Amino acid sequence: MDHLGLWLAGLLTLGIYSFLYRDNPWYKVSEAIFVGVSAGYWVVYEYWQNFVGKFWDQKGDQPWLWIGAALGLMMLMRLIPKIGWISRWPLSFIIGATSGLWLMLYLTTNCIAQVEATIFPLFGADFDASAIAIFSNFVLVAGTICGVVYFFFSKAHTGAFGATARVGIWTIMITFGAMFALTIMNRMSLLIGRTSFIFGEWLGLLR
Amino acid sequence: MIARRSTPDSGTCGSLRISTFCLFLLLGVAAQLSAQEGAVDTTTRSNPQIPPAPVTSLIAEDFNYDDGENIMLTWVPSIDDQPAIGGVTGYQVFQIRNDGVPEKLADLLPGANSFRAQDLQIDSTYRFYVVALADGVSSESIRTAPIRTEREWIDWNLWNLMLITLIIGGAIIVFIETAKRGKKLFVRKIAGLEAVDEAIGRATEMGRPILYIPGIQDMDDVQTLAALTILGRVAEHVATYDIKIRMPVSRSLVMTAARETIKASYQAAGRPDAYSEDMVSYVTDEQFGYVAAVSGIMVREKPATVFLLGAFMAESLILAETGNSVGAIQIAGTARPAQLPFFVAACDFTLIGEELFAASAYLSGEPRALGSLKGQDVGKAIAMVAVVLGMAAVTLYSLTEGGAFKSVADWLHTMFTIASD
Numbered sequence A: 001m002d003h004l005g006l007w008l009a010g011l012l013t014l015g016i017y018s019f020l021y022r023d024n025p026w027y028k029v030s031e032a033i034f035v036g037v038s039a040g041y042w043v044v045y046e047y048w049q050n051f052v053g054k055f056w057d058q059k060g061d062q063p064w065l066w067i068g069a070a071l072g073l074m075m076l077m078r079l080i081p082k083i084g085w086i087s088r089w090p091l092s093f094i095i096g097a098t099s100g101l102w103l104m105l106y107l108t109t110n111c112i113a114q115v116e117a118t119i120f121p122l123f124g125a126d127f128d129a130s131a132i133a134i135f136s137n138f139v140l141v142a143g144t145i146c147g148v149v150y151f152f153f154s155k156a157h158t159g160a161f162g163a164t165a166r167v168g169i170w171t172i173m174i175t176f177g178a179m180f181a182l183t184i185m186n187r188m189s190l191l192i193g194r195t196s197f198i199f200g201e202w203l204g205l206l207r
Numbered sequence B: 001m002i003a004r005r006s007t008p009d010s011g012t013c014g015s016l017r018i019s020t021f022c023l024f025l026l027l028g029v030a031a032q033l034s035a036q037e038g039a040v041d042t043t044t045r046s047n048p049q050i051p052p053a054p055v056t057s058l059i060a061e062d063f064n065y066d067d068g069e070n071i072m073l074t075w076v077p078s079i080d081d082q083p084a085i086g087g088v089t090g091y092q093v094f095q096i097r098n099d100g101v102p103e104k105l106a107d108l109l110p111g112a113n114s115f116r117a118q119d120l121q122i123d124s125t126y127r128f129y130v131v132a133l134a135d136g137v138s139s140e141s142i143r144t145a146p147i148r149t150e151r152e153w154i155d156w157n158l159w160n161l162m163l164i165t166l167i168i169g170g171a172i173i174v175f176i177e178t179a180k181r182g183k184k185l186f187v188r189k190i191a192g193l194e195a196v197d198e199a200i201g202r203a204t205e206m207g208r209p210i211l212y213i214p215g216i217q218d219m220d221d222v223q224t225l226a227a228l229t230i231l232g233r234v235a236e237h238v239a240t241y242d243i244k245i246r247m248p249v250s251r252s253l254v255m256t257a258a259r260e261t262i263k264a265s266y267q268a269a270g271r272p273d274a275y276s277e278d279m280v281s282y283v284t285d286e287q288f289g290y291v292a293a294v295s296g297i298m299v300r301e302k303p304a305t306v307f308l309l310g311a312f313m314a315e316s317l318i319l320a321e322t323g324n325s326v327g328a329i330q331i332a333g334t335a336r337p338a339q340l341p342f343f344v345a346a347c348d349f350t351l352i353g354e355e356l357f358a359a360s361a362y363l364s365g366e367p368r369a370l371g372s373l374k375g376q377d378v379g380k381a382i383a384m385v386a387v388v389l390g391m392a393a394v395t396l397y398s399l400t401e402g403g404a405f406k407s408v409a410d411w412l413h414t415m416f417t418i419a420s421d
Helices: A002-020 A025-056 A065-079 A081-118 A131-150 A159-202 B002-046 B156-180 B191-206 B222-241 B252-268 B287-301 B316-325 B340-346 B354-364 B367-400 B403-415
Strands: B056-062 B071-076 B090-096 B102-108 B114-117 B125-133 B138-140 B210-215 B245-249 B280-282 B305-311 B329-334 B349-352
Touching (some): A065 A081, B056 B125, B071 B125, B090 B114, B102 B114, B156 B367, B191 B222, B191 B354, B222 B305, B222 B354, B245 B252, B245 B287, B252 B280, B305 B316, B329 B340, B329 B354, B349 B354
Parallel strands (some): B210 B245, B210 B305, B329 B349
Antiparallel strands (some): B056 B071
């Protein structure tokens, strides 16, 4: 049985990779199995994780969980077209509640924490920063200001404002370049992991 | 005269000397006695049979501005808690609830003089005591008076967050009201959005479908909300030009919301009969299962236009490259910095970060969306001013040590620091 699973995993992995050549029956079969199995897995996962784990097992200790259960039930009303409109209520509740939560999270992480991190002495605490550090500090502050200017939507990008915004987008693009390289390196490690599975665990060619 | 005069002086000096001698003698004896007592004490405290002195002045106070699960304990350590003596090896903190059974909360090192009791029950009464430990012996402090955990509705430690929220929120409300009164609010052109009409026109000319991917996150992600807002505008065009739109999604809630959005757009365009629920289909929650399915759809249906708008993760490059390989014009946008480079590299137009949120306001032109966008710009202006002022004040203070600069720097630091309990 272990061997069957191993061969199945290996063949399906190659099937997914075969998409690199073109769309083909092998890929279609692998894709269908992948999608079907994962969708089924998520149904089971959600049932045990959310319904049983978060509601059924704790409903006695935390009566307010019944409110969540009621909202979930209202969402299922979509299955009955005549009263399908009821599902809009839990949907609007989710959007409203999470918008409020995200508001504070975004404000603290994307705004306040960023500002706080950018307030520092350009030349070091006791004028003791190295030339490289001072240059980095200037780049960091200028890049931050120019970047924010680029995302300022109330003013047209013309004149000095436009020039500052252009510096901002260049800063952003250079940052993207560095991030691109970093992410590609991470993806390469994933590829190495999968190749290691094919040639090691499956085919036994790696010792 | 001299002798007469010198005699009393000599006497005075003599008695002064004697007095001084006696005083020193007394002090010396007292110091000696004190030293002897100390020596006796040290010997006594080092004796493993005798418990150390207990902690004193134990006070329990409700922790300020919390959710009612914390109580702060402070005390004066045992007088035997001195490294030279080595009389105390640590402390144990105990709590007593209504049932009267003590429960150990923590083991603390010597020198500890405070402890925060966490994860307590809200609106419950507790008593506490601290045990000073020595080698094999211990001594308990007196127990605190019963104290009740209390939940505060407002965390005043975060007053700065409240102030900034009120300023930005106030600005948003002002701009929304301004827009509602009919004043036209200026929003600069966004290149990626200018291409939306062009992309829809291309699909019309080629007679091929439009593929709309709203990311892989659920409705609790603000990027998904932005994607659905843009979808409303796109779907209206689609309905007008009678193009086919295909929208595979990875979340059931997104499917529901997207169907509602497209249905409303078709109604707004005067073509409710042309709407079909098949336009939006659920695939799977699994990230790469979804990617496999969408990639398959791309190569089989060869859409003329692909929208990749929303929250994306590792699948961004796969989707963008596959869309590129089938020759589709691609408009992408996300607020996830790590995925933006892939969209910039593989797509025709990219909405970077906040442009995605601005897009929904820009396209809809609704007062609420536009006012929100303009209000956020006020927040950005405040941030820029704070960065410049703060950086200048800190730098000048570090160079000159001027008090005024320090005050400004400290105030800005306080204003932009999130207090953590």
